[in-house]
Amino acid sequence: MSEPQIRAALDAHWQASAAGDLNAEHAIYDDNAICDYPQSGERIVGRSNLQALRGHHPGKPSGFHIRRISGQGNLWVTEYTIIYQGQPAFTVSIMEFRGDKVVHETQYFSDPFEAPGWRKQWVQQMP
DSSP states (O other): OOHHHHHHHHHHHHHHHHHTOHHHHHTTEEEEEEEEETTTTEEEESHHHHHHHHHTOSSOEEEEEEEEEEEETTEEEEEEEEEETTEEEEEEEEEEEETTEEEEEEEEEEOOOOOOGGGGGGOOOOO
């Protein structure tokens, strides 16, 4: 699969995810895909389990914003924000492709936090 084709597949995946279209969202995954959540120590094995897990999430996302997608070859990273119950979750998805399907994804989630005042002289606020 060419890089422009992968990028188009990712765009379709994230659009479907934002729209809540579970079937279209999970079409990108191989039947035996693995999705890791390192922060909780969980591993979801298989597209059907991943789709079921996401379909049963009690706090359906009310917002979704892609910040950046970058990658090459079979490794692609998406930085995005999901709004759950009015709270942003800053998220990084690392996807590994084999052919035209994702065979492994690792997702990291983070809550926002206040920047400490001591470093104010060296930083700018992000847009």
